[in-house]
Amino acid sequence: MPPVDPWIGPRGSAVERVLAVVRDRAPVTRPELARLTGMSISGIRPLVAQLLADGRLVERDAPADGRRPGRPGTLLEPAVPAGIVLGLDFGHAHVAVAAADLGGRRLGWQSFAVDVDHRADAALDKAAELAAVVLDRAARSTDEVARVVAGVPGPVDRAGRMRSNTIVSSWWGLAIADEVAARLGVDAADVDVENDAQLGALGERAAGAAAGCDDFVYVKASHGLGAGLVLRGEPYAGANGLTGELGHTVVDTDGALCRCGSRGCLETVVAIERVRDRIRFVTGSDLVAPLGEVVAVPAARRIVLEAGRVLGRTLADVANLLDPQCIVLGGELAEAGEALVEGVGESIGRFAAVADVQVVLGTLGSEAQVIGATALAAERARAAAWSAQSA
Ligand SMILES: [Zn+2]
Numbered sequence: 543m544p545p546v547d548p549w550i551g552p553r554g555s556a557v558e559r560v561l562a563v564v565r566d567r568a569p570v571t572r573p574e575l576a577r578l579t580g581m582s583i584s585g586i587r588p589l590v591a592q593l594l595a596d597g598r599l600v601e602r603d604a605p606a607d608g609r610r611p612g613r614p615g616t617l618l619e620p621a622v623p624a625g626i627v628l629g630l631d632f633g634h635a636h637v638a639v640a641a642a643d644l645g646g647r648r649l650g651w652q653s654f655a656v657d658v659d660h661r662a663d664a665a666l667d668k669a670a671e672l673a674a675v676v677l678d679r680a681a682r683s684t685d686e687v688a689r690v691v692a693g694v695p696g697p698v699d700r701a702g703r704m705r706s707n708t709i710v711s712s713w714w715g716l717a718i719a720d721e722v723a724a725r726l727g728v729d730a731a732d733v734d735v736e737n738d739a740q741l742g743a744l745g746e747r748a749a750g751a752a753a754g755c756d757d758f759v760y761v762k763a764s765h766g767l768g769a770g771l772v773l774r775g776e777p778y779a780g781a782n783g784l785t786g787e788l789g790h791t792v793v794d795t796d797g798a799l800c801r802c803g804s805r806g807c808l809e810t811v812v813a814i815e816r817v818r819d820r821i822r823f824v825t826g827s828d829l830v831a832p833l834g835e836v837v838a839v840p841a842a843r844r845i846v847l848e849a850g851r852v853l854g855r856t857l858a859d860v861a862n863l864l865d866p867q868c869i870v871l872g873g874e875l876a877e878a879g880e881a882l883v884e885g886v887g888e889s890i891g892r893f894a895a896v897a898d899v900q901v902v903l904g905t906l907g908s909e910a911q912v913i914g915a916t917a918l919a920a921e922r923a924r925a926a927a928w929s930a931q932s933a
Contacts, residue, residue, distance in 0.1 A: 556581070560589045561598055561620070565928065569617035571604060590618060597621055598931065623927035625688035628676075629915025630669050630722065631738065632658045632694045633908070634765035637665050639672040641680055642916040644688065644924050646748065649680040651912065658695065659765075662712040662721075670725035684727045689923035691915040692722050693738040695766060700783040702735035706802065736918070738762060738911045739786050740777055742872050742904070743770030745914030750906040751870045758868045759860055760904070761788065762911075763853065763875035767809045773864070789813070791856045808856055812849045814874045820845045833877040846878040850885015854901075857886060858893035865897055872904035879903065 563578050564570055572590060576583045593599040601616045622645040631638040635658060640651035652672040658665040669692075677683060694713060697705045704713040723730035743760035746752040752760065756775040762768045767789030771778040779785055789809035790802050797806025810816065814833075821827075824841045836842045857869055869890075871882060880903075887901045904910055 556585075557589045557592055560586065561593055564593075564599060564618050565620045568619040569602075569604075571615045571617060573615075575618065620924075620928070623688075623924060623931075624686075625923060625927070626680075626682050626686045627916055627919035627923050628673055628687055628690045628726070629741075629912045629917075629919055630673070630690065630692040631741070631911040631915055632665055632669070632692065633738065633911065634659055634695055636908070637669045637672060638909070638912040639669055639676050640912045640916045641673075641676045641682065642920050644920050644927065646917055646920040648913075648916065649682065650676045651909075652676050653912075660712050662716060666721050666725055669722070673726055687726070687728050688732065688927070689919040690722060690726065690728060690733045691741070691919040691922075692718065692733065692735050693741040693911045693915050694718060694735060695738045695764075695768070697784050697787055698735050698737055700779075702733075705782075705784060734918070734922070736915070737768060737770070737779075737783075737786060739768030740770040740779065741912075741914035741918065742906075742910040743772050743870070743914065744777060744918050745906055745910035745912070746870050746872065746904050747772060747914075748917035749913055750910060751902050751904050752868065755867050757864070758866045758870060759857070759864065760870045760872055760910075761853070761857070762873040763812065763871065764814050764873035766813060767853075767873075769860070771864070788856065788860070791859075793852060793856065808853065812853050812875065817845060817849050817875060833874065834879055837878045837881050843881045846875075846881040847885040849875065850882040850887075851889045852885075853882075854886035854889025855893060857901075858890050858897075861890060861894040861897035861899045866899055868900040868902055870902055870904050872906070872910050874908075876903050877907070 560579060563575060567578060572583060572586055576586045598621055599618050600621050601618050604615050604617045622643060625644055627642055629640045636653055636655050638653035641649040652675050654668055654672060656665050656668050699705050702719045718735045719733040720730045723733045739762040742762045746760055752758050758772055760770040769786035769788040771785055790807045792806050793808050793811060794806035798810040799805055800807035800810050821836055821842045825839055837846050876882060883901050883903060890899060890901060906913055
């Protein structure tokens with residue numbers, strides 16, 4: 543009896559399985575597809591021909607880059623469904639909006655300084671204004687928007703509501719997706735609200751320091767401190783969507799009061815404002831220069847190094863618990879550069895018992911969140927369009 547081909551079963555046609563593999567592993571050549579599906583090349587060819595004729599796959603010439611042996615063939619990719627997505631990032635003091643197609647290619651973006659923490663209404667209005675400008679410049683319309691992902695700088699649960707009335711207090715109780723949808727003129731069901739650190743992780747994975755990394759922790763160290771987790775290739779949000787509140791790890795039970803109501807939280811020590819306060823104190827300078835420049839002064843560098851050690855002490859516990867491949871440092875504090883990496887690395891080396899983890903700087907800076915938002919929106923919109931095609 544011939545072996546049963548697991549890809550050709552009663553529950554799914556061979557053509558659907560081929561399509562699923564291309565969507566998962568694209569771009570692929572026909573021989574790679576044969577290997578990945580366990581089918582023969584002659585079995586693959588008619589299925590691919592059918593999918594190309596249906597417009598569900600596209601092909602392009604493979605570059606002769608030496609990575610694939612033999613003569614350059616053609617690469618197969620899933621056809622990108624029509625439509626666009628919007629990514630919104632509400633930072634502590636800015637709003638950014640980007641548009642992308644469903645393949646994740648950016649069509650335009652805008653950002654604007656606004657007090658997001660204390661003026662939710664103004665920030666939401668500004669986001670809608672920026673979205674209109676981005677769409678207009680890209681010659682696209684709201685009708686084409688398939689998905690919106692909005693990142694907010696605080697703990698949001700799975701229903702998209704802020705779960706703390708003291709952290710970014712003006713957002714407390716808002717049905718954020720409804721507010722965004724009403725202002726943009728889209729359906730609220732097409733709007734997802736996510737924590738900004740989680741989106742930073744997805745941004746660095748899509749186009750930055752964590753490319754190709756399946757297990758890592760992204761830290762957004764700015765006004766507050768949040769962590770975004772990617773475990774086994776998937777974002778990890780916890781039981782209620784509330785993972786990553788790293789900033790409220792208590793590092794000194796007798797320490798300063800925190801905006802969460804507790805005392806001695808990590809962010810009372812290493813929030814960007816606290817670090818800048820100490821730099822001002824020791825250098826006697828009132829300059830609001832970028833941290834990357836300030837850190838050239840030895841006294842300022844020592845303060846950043848110490849902040850890194852304190853942050854690294856907590857991250858060592860995270861590394862002990864999760865064994866990540868790398869820890870990506872992002873947010874405003876990461877603008878200090880290597881001094882921060884050195885401080886964090888020292889504590890990880892000292893306190894992470896067996897973890898073998900690399901500490902690196904994010905490469906996307908303050909754009910990590912909005913890039914993560916558009917990447918996630920494009921991924922969800924593609925999945926929805928493909929699932930509708932298969933139905
Ligand atoms: Zn706190």
